[in-house]
Amino acid sequence: MSAIDTERALLAPERMTQIVDYTLTHFEQKTKRSSSYEHSVVTNVHESTRARRQAEATRERKRVRGFNAIFATASIEAATRYYFAFHEAQRHLPEAQRLKIGMIYSYGANEAVDGTTLDDEAFDTDRLSSDARTQLEIAIADYNEMFGTSYDTSADKFGNYYKDLSQRLKNRELDMVIVVNMFLTGFDATTLNTLWVDKNLRAHGLIQAYSRTNRILNSVKTYGNIVAFRDLEEETNKALELFGNKDARGIVLLKPYGDYYADYAEKVTELLDRFPLGQQIIGEAAQKDFIALFGAILRLTNILTSFDDFAGNEILTDRQAQDFRSVYLDLYAEFRDKDKADKEAINDDIVFEIELIKQVEINVDYILMLVEKYRAAHGDGDDKELRAEISRAVDASPSLRNKRDLIEDFVERVTVDGSIDDEWQTFIAARREAELEAIIADENLRADRTREFIDTAFRDGAIRTSGTAITRVLPPASRFSADGGHGEKKQRVIEKLGTYFERFFGLSSNGGN
Template identity: 65%
Template sequence: MNQHPKNYDIVAFGGEQTVVVEYTPDPRDQASYQSEAQLEAEFIKQLQTQAYEYVNITSEAELVANLRVQLEALNDYQFSDTEWKQFFETRIASAGDGIVEKTVRMQEDHVQLLTRDDGTTKNISLIDKQHIHSNRLQVINQYAVDRGHGETGHSGGANYSNRYDVTVLVNGLPMVHIELKRRGVPIREAFNQIDRYQRDSFWAGSGLFDYVQLFVSSNGTQTKYYSNTTRRQHINDQTGARRSKKTSNSFEFTSWWADAKNTPILDLTAFAKTFFAKHSLLSILTRYCVLTSDRLLLVMRPYQIVATEKILQKIDISTNYNTLGSIAAGGYVWHTTGSGKTLTSFKTAQLASRLDSVDKVIFVVDRKDLDYQTMKEYDRFEKGAANSNTSTAVLKRQLEDPSKKIIITTIQKLSTFIAGNKQHEVYGGHVVLIFDECHRSQFGDMHTAITKAFKRYNLFGFTGTPIFAENSSGGGNPQLRTTEQAFGDKLHTYTIVDAITDKNVLPFRIDYVNTIKVGNVGDKQVSAIDTETALLAPVRVSQVVSYIREHFDQKTKRSEGYALGERRVRGFNSLFATASITAARSYYLEFQRQQAGLVPDQRLKVATIFSYAANPDTEDGMLDEEGFETDALTGDARAFLEGAIADYNAMFGVSYDTSADGFQNYYKDLSQRLKTRELDLVIVVNMFLTGFDATTMNTLWVDKNLKSHGLIQAYSRTNRILNSVKTYGNIVAFRDLEAATNDAIALFGNKHATGIVLLKPYRDYFEEYSEKVTALLAQYVPGELIVGEDEQRAFARLYGDILRLRNILTSFDDFAADEILTERDRQDFQSTYLDLWNERKKAAGSEKESIADDVVFEIELIKQVEINVDYILMLVQKYRDERGDGDDVELRAGISRAIDSSPTLRNKKDLIENFVDSVSVTGEIDAEWRAYVATERERELAAIIAAESLREEETERFMAAAFRDGVLRTSGVEITRVLPPVSRFARSGGHGEKKQRVVELLQAFFERFSGLGGGGSNA
């Protein structure tokens, strides 16, 4: 592998291991300042020492010719010219194929059928996944793409000319692209450059660069990698593609490479020696990428790969040394909550099932996780892999079917099967048992029954919070009190500190809120009160609910106001963890009392869920498992739950109850509405505090004692990465959990981890904010034009930094009194910022490149707190009331300033300003606005219909549906019904051009009137 033996100690596994065991920086790898050209030359030279062939290819003709040679070598077959033309045009560069189709081809359909000249057929491999070293690696640089004037697409040229830095070819196909910036330049600029190539040129010509599976961005000092899904989804978001999935969609989802001890390998030379080692790169491309059922490509992170290979190695060794059926044949993987255990365990199960010695792989989860979370995740990875049928007959058929190598089931169902099938032949086969979240319910009699029944097994567990002697409750089987006792040696560790350092999960920000004054207790503490009854005193319950309602928008980053008739959807939502069913009931009823009489849009949407009371034997602060046995509830508790579910039914127009099936469906529906932000807050006892993942959740309100793994599990509901707005998980504790928090972080991180896991103090962020705002005010005048490309870049970066810091600071209660920028200055600077952003969007389709292409615009942050119609109408009301009083001129200017500072109101500016000028002296502003918008919308749509000769009724119905659904659907037959009849004698392409023009006009119209009210769902 051409690696320095002292620094890269590879431990053999199946010949070679993908991730180096331990990395020690080599002083020879450290470089001083390097130009981009020097960095590129050094990188290519390093790859050449690692058996990459450098080839001088700078055009598509040369790329295609080389591809033919490489595929002929891989398949030991010589194409005739006609065979190659046919194969290339139909199997490689098919017209209309894009990133998704080519990714599917490489991941699932890499053997393509060639029809030979004599009519026979032959399989042609694009990549050899069985014998990975049969694949040939080449490296090219400065590949040129010329600007063309034809139609965009595979037959046309790029939007404008580009030269790509470095590309790795696998059997002649571009599979890995590396974009470099000189040392000292932010690495995000290389990421943005790749985005621009996708927008402007990757698709050009035959579209061979759409075969790129992995991207690498580096400035020499720092290097990250990511899949083509990250790039594709990021492009969708940046170009305004509607309904794009929030999965791996931005720079936040790129990954560091590391060694097996989780030490990041950042320097480009070290990255080249490890990540680009031939075996490592080919293993990642052929084994450690997962194409989900919705066609998103996920590439595994180094710690996931290490854990997978450790398990495969253990299976191999235990098979060869006859230790199957013992604890020595197993082990556990400690990967912190939120780090992607489901993906790791799926890939482990998949690869283990392919081993010749293994008969079955059984993936075992807790019942509710299979039914509502893991099943959906596994189904994403492999359609039909899991089923939630509660009958063991299904499990029995799967176990007896030789073709079913992977079986996903619950520990309850597996235990039932064992109890009813004492002598089944499956027990004698080589079975790999993988337990998900093995810190929970697998330490009791069910665990013992499983290990006694199977004879030749490997037993592996995945957990985010292992049970150690320090946090063992001592219950259950006395021999199985720790994870190690139950599963064997720890095979790999990736702690919460590792994950936060790598930015794979978010840090926490904790407020300790005092609600009861006892002695000299400070404002940020809660006295340790033993009696739960005292804590449920009505006055305290009222104070807690008032605090949550008062601070909800601040903590969850909800917009301060909303357009008429719009449901709040931006920002995040939350859980409220209570100590008992009695507490949950008290808080739920208090929310109802305080919100009685409010209009729907002023209320928080609150729900509650619980099943049975906590186990009295559970140690205080530990989380007990809740199932679905509502029959175990007391009469009063069940009656209250029935009432709460009835409230939920009324809120959403559904029909659930506390029966067995009704409650499970309620759980499922409620969890889904949490993820789609239809609920603001869910009051729980233990449910949802372990195993539940919702990236839209950022706040946990806590009024219960938590400790150890229970505390980390509960806190970790809030720290999943979503977007640039969500920068940490919010914990608001109404009890003094500070010591318990520090102890838990020390146990599951390290003794010095608190500063990493918890957000820095307020003053640290405010001082940096103050410095940057001072620099902003010293260099730029609010509202004035910024001249010169360098100055525009500098301003955009500085203001972006300020937006990011302000995003953190706004959730601190202290910030309101400390804010430096006035509202007017913020609006003026924001308007300038948006001007630069709009310039970049306009430049995308022109010959001129935008000066801001390498700047990250924090539009998502602006949209979180942007001015909206409600705010504008409030100003209009004030303007009308004060007209002629002398202040109306400033108010009028303030309205225009506010509109300019909003990314979604700018294209509505003339509408709003015309309304301001026409507003009556005495009318009701809201009613006048709705009538005005309805009239203007009708008038402008009529103008489009007339200009394009559209079908009037169909167009009106089409747009009404768009405003009702919140999306303009431009695919399908609906849009064709809008278009006028096209003569069969029309010139070729006329219909397509007409449709495209109409779609663009209607899309612009839709965006112009969305969120304004005046008809449809927005009225």
């Protein structure tokens, strides 16, 4: 049977449906959508792409959730079939829950099926078959609707479509791009962590494709995922052996699942034996041992969550994991305070995996759900346990700990039958205004400009400490010239507004979510 006939057989609808269903079911797991991190994004993608001379990209840091993926197919026909299969599989979902999927290909070696080499990207769409070009036009029209652009397959617009799609993939604005060979050579994006493969790959072509996922970003993305729907194990081993000294540098395969799980089980057993919950960890040496041990468990769990077999085989219960995270964060705060108090204290031997803690971050919606349950159970005997559950959840969250008093005050004030969400928004709006007013009064700031500065921070997701905006909130220099000087005043205001921003960011739908 020829390679072309084999490829056609692999396009059986039943097989493709199973692959699409598996991909959608496991997409959040593989791309770690429960994690969030700060990432530099280009905010003027369309403008900088369409200009005759590419405009200087405007960048800012934003918090994004999880990573994205490439889905590599063996032919243009396979790419288009998968594109429409994913579209159909998500048709019944609300728009906000659908993956944002793009597709791109061009004429030429994209049609090759052996995967030995992957040709450099070309932008020749004129020689595409009528059907292939029509299908690509449909995908580009979907893309235009998503992002308000106006690309097509014409010679003068297709190249800009490629640039725009490439940047939005790097921005984490797209969830997945379906390709044949495009993006499998030379494309680098730190946000890309998963390659779904339904094509034969060999030798240098395999190394090139696998390398798309190996750009390390942070402690959450320490490796890339390759999910192969074909048996590529032998070809992978051959390619690594052949190119291991040069071209495959940076590609190291993970050990088998069982190896990581055995290490995880051993360390969790040690954790439960040496540091039982409810017992204080006495002495700095023991504290450092706990920090190192729990950090190792966090790193192992981060790897294991990418394996399908791990689901349902976690040893720690949700409550145990939450309580250990709380102890870990207590020690993080304690050691950080020690370093601030004694500038000569250097704890280079202590590494806190805070980004990994944030993978299971508790959000405000979850807390409000617990408050709703607490209110319903009030007076029935279950309310004390629910109140304790709220406290545990807050203690286990790096981002909610500095909001503990707000949450506890809200629980005390919640009414018997009002809307929990509406009451929360009203409560937070009042506290935001009162605390900002106090900072304005204490530092004698310009009220209107301070509120404008803070509104911009909530809109952009970050406090801007450079530029003239922060200077404009300060009072005239003559008013505080005897108060430590302009530099000290400015730094103190930045710290206060920064603490205020961190305290309220993410709590209110009015510029904080």
